[in-house]
Amino acid sequence: MKDLIPEDMTAWAIARDVNGGTRRALDVLEATQAVIAAREPEVQAFAFYDPRIARAQAEAGPIGPLAGVTVTVKDVIATRDMPTGHNNARYAGQGTGVDAACVDTLRSAGAVILSKSVTTEFAATDRGGKTRNPHDLARTPGGSSSGSAAAVAAGMAAIGLGTQTGGSTIRPASFCGVWGWKPTWGVISREGLKLYSLTCDTLGLYARDLGDFNLLADVYDLDPAPRPSSLSGLRIGVVRPPLWDRVEAPMRNALDTASAQLASAGAVVEDVTLHDDFAALDAAHGTILMREGRAAFLNEARARDDLHADFVAMVANAAGITPEDARAAYRTADLCRARADDLLAGYDAVIAPSACGEAPRGLDKTGDPSMNSFWTLLSVPVVSVPAFTGPSGMPMGISVITRRYADRTALAVAGLSAKVVGGAIA
Amino acid sequence: MKDLIPEDMTAWAIARDVNGGTRRALDVLEATQAVIAAREPEVQAFAFYDPRIARAQAEAGPIGPLAGVTVTVKDVIATRDMPTGHNNARYAGQGTGVDAACVDTLRSAGAVILSKSVTTEFAATDRGGKTRNPHDLARTPGGSSSGSAAAVAAGMAAIGLGTQTGGSTIRPASFCGVWGWKPTWGVISREGLKLYSLTCDTLGLYARDLGDFNLLADVYDLDPAPRPSSLSGLRIGVVRPPLWDRVEAPMRNALDTASAQLASAGAVVEDVTLHDDFAALDAAHGTILMREGRAAFLNEARARDDLHADFVAMVANAAGITPEDARAAYRTADLCRARADDLLAGYDAVIAPSACGEAPRGLDKTGDPSMNSFWTLLSVPVVSVPAFTGPSGMPMGISVITRRYADRTALAVAGLSAKVVGGAIA
Known part of the structure; x- marks a missing residue:
C-alpha cells in the first residue's frame, strides 16, 4: 500500500x-x-x-x-x-x-x-x-x-x-x-x-x-551514535525473546529469512543467547504496570463511577501486588537493563520480531504485545522495518534494536537492512 | 509560629x-x-x-x-x-x-x-x-x-x-x-x-x-505497612549521607540530639555505615538530571529565544554528558536502590538531616539540597519532622526514612519521634 x-x-x-x-x-x-x-x-x-x-x-x-x-x-x-x-x-x-x-x-x-x-x-x-x-x-x-x-x-x-x-x-x-x-x-x-x-x-x-x-x-536532538554505511562486517545478533512460543510460524520464518538476507549482504549474523535472568522480565513488566497503573488511574476511579473494570481492578490492586513484589520487579528490570547494555555492546544491532505474526482478524482486540514489552522495559530503542508480507497478504515488521542512546545506529542499520531484507512469507 | x-x-x-x-x-x-x-x-x-x-x-x-x-x-x-x-x-x-x-x-x-x-x-x-x-x-x-x-x-x-x-x-x-x-x-x-x-x-x-x-x-492510597505504636525497641539507624562535610554544626548537633532522644525513649539507635557505592550517587543524580533535563526543556528552548541560560545550557548539553555517562549513572542509581532496599530492611526507620542547616539569609538562592538528592534518587519515602530550632531561631527538620513503599511506617515513626525529639540548638 x-x-x-x-x-x-x-x-x-x-x-x-x-x-x-x-x-x-x-x-x-x-x-x-x-x-x-x-x-x-x-x-x-x-x-x-x-x-x-x-x-x-x-x-x-x-x-x-x-x-x-x-x-x-x-x-x-x-x-x-x-x-x-x-x-x-x-x-x-x-x-x-x-x-x-x-x-x-x-x-x-x-x-x-x-x-x-x-x-x-x-x-x-x-x-x-x-x-x-x-x-x-x-x-x-x-x-x-x-x-x-x-x-x-x-x-x-x-x-x-x-x-x-x-x-x-x-x-x-x-x-x-x-x-x-x-x-x-x-x-x-x-x-x-x-x-x-x-x-x-x-x-x-x-x-x-x-x-x-x-x-x-x-x-528531537537524539544523541550522536555511529551510523554505519554498509552492512558488510556489521555484527548483527538475532534475538528470540522469552515468550517465543507465542510467535507464529510466518514471523519465525520472516526472522530466519531476514537473518539469511543480512548474512548474504555481508553482515556477521549470530543467534544471541539470553541470560536466564531475562526470563523474569515479562512478569516484572506486568508487576510494574499493575503497580504504576494503580497510581496512574486512582484519580479517574475516584472522580467517577463508570470507569471501565480494567482500570477499577488496577486501582483496587486486584492483582494483589505487594511492596515486596514491586521492589523485586524493579530490581529485575534494573538488573536486566544493565545486562542488556553489556550484551548489546557486543553487536552493532540485534534483530527480533516486531509482533507475533500478521494482524489478527477482528477489531475487538489489538493483538499480542509479547514481542515488545521485553524491549520496552529495557529502555532500548527499537525501529520496526516494514519488510515482509505474510501468508494473508498482511505486513510484518522486523525490529532493529541497539543499546540505550544509540537510536541513530538503530536507524542506520534499519535503513541498510531495508534494502536487503524482506519479501513474501508463505 | x-x-x-x-x-x-x-x-x-x-x-x-x-x-x-x-x-x-x-x-x-x-x-x-x-x-x-x-x-x-x-x-x-x-x-x-x-x-x-x-x-x-x-x-x-x-x-x-x-x-x-x-x-x-x-x-x-x-x-x-x-x-x-x-x-x-x-x-x-x-x-x-x-x-x-x-x-x-x-x-x-x-x-x-x-x-x-x-x-x-x-x-x-x-x-x-x-x-x-x-x-x-x-x-x-x-x-x-x-x-x-x-x-x-x-x-x-x-x-x-x-x-x-x-x-x-x-x-x-x-x-x-x-x-x-x-x-x-x-x-x-x-x-x-x-x-x-x-x-x-x-x-x-x-x-x-x-x-x-x-x-x-x-x-492517595498508599501501601499498607507496619505502623509501630511505640519507640520502645524500634531499630533506628542514623545516616550521615555523602556530602556530610556540607552539614553545618547546628544540624550536626540536632542529629546527635535526636539520636540521643530516641535512644532515651527506648529505641535501639545505631549509626549506619554506608557501602562505598553510595558515594557515587550524588554525581549520578547530577548526570541523570542533566540528561533528563536536556530532553525536558528542549521544547522550551526551541519555542523561544529568551529562555534562561540555566535551561539553554542543559538543552545544549553544556555539561557534555555522553551516552556512556548516562548509562553508568543509571546503573549506579539502580545498584544503590537495590542496596538501599537491603540496608533499610534492617531498620524500622533511619534518620538524617532534612537540610544542611537553618535557612540562609537572602532570597536570591534557595539553599543547599545536598542532604536530599541522595534519598530522592533512591526513590525512598522521606518525612521531615519540624523538631528543632537553630541558633538564629530558625526551624530545622529531621528526616525519617524507610525503604520504598513503607511510607506509612515512616509517617508512624515520624509521629512517635516528634513527641520526644526536638528543642533549641545553641
Missing part, C-alpha cells in the same frame, strides 16, 4: 520542497486532505479532525526542518488547539490549552499538527477502537496507537505520534506496514502524554520512510 | 468538623482568608489567588475525607480553574483546563483548591522567587516549592502541594518549620506536574500536623 502513496508525501520530501519553495505547505495539506477524504470513511483513524485548524497552520507559511509536514497525534497526547479525549467519556471534547512537549517541538520545527488519532482507552487496554487496518478493513491495526499507525499507512499524514508502554507503537507499525520507532526511554519528553507507567511509557513515531526518522532524530 | 495557628485549622480537624456538621467549609475558608489577608503581603507565597474560585468550592458544600480542607498548589502543577505559570513568562496566566491527577484526587476527596504557590522557574533552578520565609522575612523559605511551604507555615492553607527532584520539598519543610513528606517514587501520580526528571520528580506534601499526612496517605 505504501508503494501507492507518492514519495513526495514523505516528511523529508515535503520539508525539502516547502523550504525550497517548490511546493507550498497548503498544497501539501490539500493533497493530504484528498487522501483523507478518500480513506478516512473506511479506515476511521481520527479521533478529531477539523480541516480549518490544519489549514490555518499551512496558510501561516511554516518554516523549519519539518516545514509543512503533516502530523497526526495519538489522542492521549495534549494539543493546545484540539481536544484530547483519551477514548474516555470524561475527556471527550476536553481541551488542555497547552501542547505536549513533543508536539511543541514539532510546531517549532514547522510541522502542521493535523489531527488527533484513535487510541485504545487511556492507551492502557487491548480493547480495540474504531480504527481498521488499511490493508484489510476486517483486521485490527494493532494498538494502542491504532489511529496514528493506520493514518500514516493510508497516506493521511506523513508522521504519526504514538506511545508505547508494552507494544503500542511497534506492533501497530508491524500490522500496518509502516516504519515504527520507539526511542530510548527518556530521550524525548513524555510531558503531556497520558500517564500509565513512568518506567515504560515512551513516545513512539510512525513514518513511511526511514529518512523521516532521521529528520525527527535531529529535531 | 505553627503554635500560633489554631489546631482546628489542620486538615484532619477541618475534615472532622465539616463532615460532622460543626463547621461549614465556608467558615474554614473565611478564617483562612483572614490569615491570608494578614500574612500574604509580607510572605508572598502565592503565584495566583482568586478568592472567588475558592469560595465557589466552599459554597458547594464539599464532602469526603478532606471536606473543606484548603490546599495550595505549587505553580508547576496543573489546575483546571487557575493558570499554571511555572514562574516562566511563556506560561504566565496560561490555563490547562485539566487538573493534575494529584489535584483531581484531592477534589474528589472534598478539598478546596485555594491557590497556586510560588515555585522557582520550572521547579528546576535554585534561583529564588519572591516568597519569604515566614519565620524571618529576610531569609529564603527554600525551594523550589517555596510558596507551598511558606503558605502552610504561615497558616494560609492547611495542605501544600510541592514537588521534589533534588531537595525541593524536604528542604523548604525544614527551613519553614512544617511537616514535609516526599512519598516513595511512583506511588502518587506525577501526571500534570511540569517535567524535569522522570527518574527523580516526585509529588511532595506539606502540613502542620502529622495527622494530616495520615489522612493524605489514605486519600
